[in-house]
Amino acid sequence: MSINATLIGQMIWFALFIWITMKYVWPPLQKAMADRQQLIADGLAAGERGKLDLELASKRSADTIREAKEKAAGIFAEADKRAAQMIEEAKADARAEAEKVYNAKLAELEQDAERARSALRERVAELAVAGAEKILRREVNAAAHADMLAGLKQEL
Amino acid sequence: MASGETLTTSGYITHHLTNLKVGSGFWTFHLDTLIVSGALGLLVFGSLAVIASRATSGVPKGWQNFFEMVLGFVNQQVKDTYHGNHPLITPLAITIFIWVFVMNAMDLIPVDFLPVTASAAGVHYLKVVPTTDPNLTFAMSITVFLIMIYMNFAVKGVSGYMHEIFTAPFGAKLAPVNVLFRIVEDIAKPISLSLRLFGNMYAGEMVFILIALLGIWQLPLALPWALFHILIITLQAFVFMMLTIVYMSMASESH
Numbered sequence: 508m509s510i511n512a513t514l515i516g517q518m519i520w521f522a523l524f525i526w527i528t529m530k531y532v533w534p535p536l537q538k539a540m541a542d543r544q545q546l547i548a549d550g551l552a553a554g555e556r557g558k559l560d561l562e563l564a565s566k567r568s569a570d571t572i573r574e575a576k577e578k579a580a581g582i583f584a585e586a587d588k589r590a591a592q593m594i595e596e597a598k599a600d601a602r603a604e605a606e607k608v609y610n611a612k613l614a615e616l617e618q619d620a621e622r623a624r625s626a627l628r629e630r631v632a633e634l635a636v637a638g639a640e641k642i643l644r645r646e647v648n649a650a651a652h653a654d655m656l657a658g659l660k661q662e663l
Numbered sequence: 664m665a666s667g668e669t670l671t672t673s674g675y676i677t678h679h680l681t682n683l684k685v686g687s688g689f690w691t692f693h694l695d696t697l698i699v700s701g702a703l704g705l706l707v708f709g710s711l712a713v714i715a716s717r718a719t720s721g722v723p724k725g726w727q728n729f730f731e732m733v734l735g736f737v738n739q740q741v742k743d744t745y746h747g748n749h750p751l752i753t754p755l756a757i758t759i760f761i762w763v764f765v766m767n768a769m770d771l772i773p774v775d776f777l778p779v780t781a782s783a784a785g786v787h788y789l790k791v792v793p794t795t796d797p798n799l800t801f802a803m804s805i806t807v808f809l810i811m812i813y814m815n816f817a818v819k820g821v822s823g824y825m826h827e828i829f830t831a832p833f834g835a836k837l838a839p840v841n842v843l844f845r846i847v848e849d850i851a852k853p854i855s856l857s858l859r860l861f862g863n864m865y866a867g868e869m870v871f872i873l874i875a876l877l878g879i880w881q882l883p884l885a886l887p888w889a890l891f892h893i894l895i896i897t898l899q900a901f902v903f904m905m906l907t908i909v910y911m912s913m914a915s916e917s918h
Contacts, residue, residue: 510798511691517700517802524704524762525806529754531712536734537753539727542720 672876679774679872682796683788693796700793703765708758733761737904744908747818747915752908755810759803760904766793767864767896771889774871794864794899797857804853807907811852814914827917852910856903863899867892 682693714726723731737760741753769792781789793799815824828845829838871892874884 509691510801511689511693512686513691513693513696513796513798514802514805516692516697517799518806520697520701520704521758521762521803521806524708525751525755525758527708527712528758529751532708532715533734533754533757535715535718536727536731537738539715539718539720539723540731540735543723546720 675876676869676872678788679778679868680790680795681788682790683786693790693798695788695790696793696796696799699769699791700762700766700799703769703793704762707761707765711761740905741908744905745912745915747912749814749817749911749915751810752911755807755911756904756908759807759907760900763794763803763860763903764896764900766799767899769793770864770867770871770892770896773885774868774875792864792868794860795868797861800857800861801853803860803903804857807856807910808849808853811849811910811914814911818915819917823917852906856906860899860903863895867895 683695685692685694710726711730714730718727718731734757737757738753741756745752772791774791777791778789781787790796815827819827829835829841831841832844833841870888871885874881874888877884
């Protein structure tokens with residue numbers, strides 16, 4: 508173990524290698540590594556953003572679907588209501604119509620009955636006259652009454 | 664195995680622990696340390712520079728992927744410990760971790776393989792693992808120490824740094840004690856840093872050499888020790904890097 512001028516030579520080697528590393532090795536490699544890191548970070552950020560976008564889009568589509576469902580349900584309810592209303596209206600109409608027809612028929616019937624009754628009434632007078640005629644025809648004896656009739660004729 | 668040297672056990676060990684030298688006295692150069700560490704560094708950091716220049720921010724493949732993982736790991740350690748933003752700290756930590764790791768990894772090549780190959784080519788001494796040379800570990804720790812001093816000045820300014828040296832931790836009245844403490848603290852840092860790495864790698868190499876002396880019995884022993892050594896190699900590289908980051912963090916924060 509002896510310290511000699513080799514020491515100086517080794518210091519020169521060492522300084523040279525430090526210089527090479529400092530000038531030609533570390534900066535380009537560091538730059539490549541930093542660039543890659545940036546690239547990866549950018550990629551990850553883009554991925555994250557894409558995920559966020561997807562989440563937003565799916566949320567928006569869910570919202571849209573829910574809205575549409577709500578709207579459809581509203582429309583259904585409206586339609587149901589409307590249908591019920593229409594049925595009610597139709598029922599009311601039908602009832603009114605039926606009543607009208609019934610009343611008309613009733614009035615007609617009453618008229619007919621009246622007409623029949625009046626016709627009958629007329630016929631009753633006729634019948635009475637006819638009956639009276641028949642009775643009179645049987646009761647009146649022309650011979651028996653000829654004296655009376657002759658007396659009447661004298662008085663004239 | 665050097666020519667003309669007898670094949671005794673101690674001779675074998677000594678031979679393995681001798682550097683390939685030129686020059687004399689202080690101006691001795693350990694050629695093996697300089698060449699192996701330099702070649703490994705040029706190979707690794709040159710490849711890294713090429714990979715980095717071709718790096719894409721798309722899907723990383725092959726080596727880019729691997730080194731992004733390693734450098735990302737080192738950068739994470741820096742971020743966790745060092746809260747300043749000086750552009751030198753992460754490259755420094757990366758350099759230390761990778762360079763120390765590949766130099767330590769030379770330990771996993773069978774101990775005789777490269778020396779014998781070199782011997783055949785006429786080179787008679789070759790200490791393959793550069794981190795077993797204290798010159799290298801001290802060179803690294805002293806460089807770290809100098810950067811640490813620079814960081815102190817750069818972050819705190821001259822007055823802030825001086826104020827810290829003279830008043831922390833006991834206040835202005837005990838300035839001499841503070842300065843003394845500071846000197847001991849700061850000098851202990853590079854020494855512990857370099858001796859820890861050197862000691863670990865030297866001991867590991869020594870165990871490999873001793874195992875290689877066992878003849879046929881080295882076969883069942885070398886593999887487990889090599890597998891275990893992978894842990895030590897990585898751990899020592901990590902510890903050197905981590906402590907450097909801690910020292911830089913301490914240099915950049917006011918007490």
